[in-house]
Amino acid sequence: MTSLSAPKGSIARAARVLEVLSLAHDGADLTEIVAQSKFSKTTTFRVLAALREIDYVFQDPATRIYRLGSKLAELSRNSERINVSALAERGMNRLAEMSEDTVFLSVPEGAVSICVNRKVGAFPIRTLTLDKGDRRPLGVGAGSLALYCSLSDEQRAAVCRVNKSWLADYGVTDENLTVEYTFFKENGYARNRGGVVNGMSAIAVPVMTASGRLVAALAIGAINERMEASRINDLILPGLKREARRLAGRFNALEKEQNK
Amino acid sequence: MTSLSAPKGSIARAARVLEVLSLAHDGADLTEIVAQSKFSKTTTFRVLAALREIDYVFQDPATRIYRLGSKLAELSRNSERINVSALAERGMNRLAEMSEDTVFLSVPEGAVSICVNRKVGAFPIRTLTLDKGDRRPLGVGAGSLALYCSLSDEQRAAVCRVNKSWLADYGVTDENLTVEYTFFKENGYARNRGGVVNGMSAIAVPVMTASGRLVAALAIGAINERMEASRINDLILPGLKREARRLAGRFNALEKEQNK
DNA sequence: CAAAAAATTCCGATAAACGGAATTAGCAAG
DNA sequence: CTTGCTAATTCCGTTTATCGGAATTTTTTG
Numbered sequence: 001m002t003s004l005s006a007p008k009g010s011i012a013r014a015a016r017v018l019e020v021l022s023l024a025h026d027g028a029d030l031t032e033i034v035a036q037s038k039f040s041k042t043t044t045f046r047v048l049a050a051l052r053e054i055d056y057v058f059q060d061p062a063t064r065i066y067r068l069g070s071k072l073a074e075l076s077r078n079s080e081r082i083n084v085s086a087l088a089e090r091g092m093n094r095l096a097e098m099s100e101d102t103v104f105l106s107v108p109e110g111a112v113s114i115c116v117n118r119k120v121g122a123f124p125i126r127t128l129t130l131d132k133g134d135r136r137p138l139g140v141g142a143g144s145l146a147l148y149c150s151l152s153d154e155q156r157a158a159v160c161r162v163n164k165s166w167l168a169d170y171g172v173t174d175e176n177l178t179v180e181y182t183f184f185k186e187n188g189y190a191r192n193r194g195g196v197v198n199g200m201s202a203i204a205v206p207v208m209t210a211s212g213r214l215v216a217a218l219a220i221g222a223i224n225e226r227m228e229a230s231r232i233n234d235l236i237l238p239g240l241k242r243e244a245r246r247l248a249g250r251f252n253a254l255e256k257e258q259n260k
Numbered sequence: 261m262t263s264l265s266a267p268k269g270s271i272a273r274a275a276r277v278l279e280v281l282s283l284a285h286d287g288a289d290l291t292e293i294v295a296q297s298k299f300s301k302t303t304t305f306r307v308l309a310a311l312r313e314i315d316y317v318f319q320d321p322a323t324r325i326y327r328l329g330s331k332l333a334e335l336s337r338n339s340e341r342i343n344v345s346a347l348a349e350r351g352m353n354r355l356a357e358m359s360e361d362t363v364f365l366s367v368p369e370g371a372v373s374i375c376v377n378r379k380v381g382a383f384p385i386r387t388l389t390l391d392k393g394d395r396r397p398l399g400v401g402a403g404s405l406a407l408y409c410s411l412s413d414e415q416r417a418a419v420c421r422v423n424k425s426w427l428a429d430y431g432v433t434d435e436n437l438t439v440e441y442t443f444f445k446e447n448g449y450a451r452n453r454g455g456v457v458n459g460m461s462a463i464a465v466p467v468m469t470a471s472g473r474l475v476a477a478l479a480i481g482a483i484n485e486r487m488e489a490s491r492i493n494d495l496i497l498p499g500l501k502r503e504a505r506r507l508a509g510r511f512n513a514l515e516k517e518q519n520k
Numbered sequence: 521c522a523a524a525a526a527a528t529t530c531c532g533a534t535a536a537a538c539g540g541a542a543t544t545a546g547c548a549a550g
Numbered sequence: 551c552t553t554g555c556t557a558a559t560t561c562c563g564t565t566t567a568t569c570g571g572a573a574t575t576t577t578t579t580g
Binding site: 007009010011012014015018019021022023025047050051053054055056058059060061062067068069070072073074075076077078079080083107109110111112114116135152154155157158159161162163 | 267269270271272274275278279281282283285307310311313314315316318319320321322327328329330332333334335336337338339340343367369370371372374376393395412414415417418419421422423
């Protein structure tokens, strides 16, 4: 589960209830939701009543089982129109098979980078620095760095400001970011040299549409021994760039189609 | 806008803020959200802070513009996997062109029927009894009736119990529903004879998968003059049934594919 | 039909949400 | 760099919605 501590505020409580329902693929009755959410029966009931009122959830009249309503799907239809993660499936599999290492896909959201997909290759020592769903400040980790480095000067400055203390948690300073930004501009890819986990490295490239929209970052991580210059330049980087280009193209096509 | 009165409770307030953001396709800043939501600046800010905390919204660090987060899309990915409305587009257009009347698509959700799509035909007198997004108790209107009549005995009973007062608002009694249920069983379609709006009629058929899952209802509405028996039997009903079968097939195929 | 379980309502206590006012931060012009 | 302006954020005393335990009703089960 995401949070072990009790959420503060009705809105956070509502979110927890929604998450419980989202995880219960065939709906859940009140007692089930009480058990999963750890809220009192009364609180759970009241939250569910509020969610019913706004049509975020509905109740099967016969079984009393609660489910998520289509209102939620409608809401998000206006936000994230394209599922980048699904779109990248095949390309990531190709990369994982080719490199035998771990492939990550991250998308930017404000000042944070979200890992939305991961594929592991055949090599027995696996570098699993990110799980699907993990959030990091922009600039921490190869994929997140690639996203950070693809922003404008103003945006990068704003990100640093907003994330200052969060970045500090990872031991990352503005100077580190400047260094990595220079590296990115000179080499066309972002790198992560044991910043988070020692003994492993990763490199990443951004995925941008022709119009310059930053969609995601593709990264490959492995133990240092598998990340020497020749392997990067001959195998990993070309692979990443190829798949990034393909993904950007597919994204662009879908976006055009959706605007009718 | 959906509700004119101020929503009660933090959860409803949060929903309103989310709706404002959903409608503002390129995000909105605090003042914009205040203007749209009609909440005080402080309240809006606090709600946004809570929504940020749970990653339902995020803020562009440079512009301070708020947007809906991908967390919402993730939530609903587990609820409504298939967008029936999008799937029915072509079929509904065919029906609207062929009949020249108005075509409605409704989906069931608990004890309510939601109109999720509508297509108008060429005939100059239009019967627009339902808008996209309108909710009715199961049993009110042709499409809603078709859904109601496709439920099991227990489910129908539960629906009547739950919707008792709401049905009364439309002047619909249990007896009415029993009559229409019998009609449906005998004729294979549901009808609406001026119950809601006088001078128009509609007929509807359910859309069910081979496994018996109730997906939606397809309806065609027109002024009474265009709804005589011969036109129903020769043109409208065959059309509805054909498209319902197609839609069910396409739905089934997609569902199988999604379960890998 | 009785017993048990689940769902829903009640109610006094309390914490959380309220909004106006004050403060701070960001920005543009001088 | 300073100044003035606007938008964003925080403060704080007041109000009110939310809290959870207990009581009640409804539904299910034996």
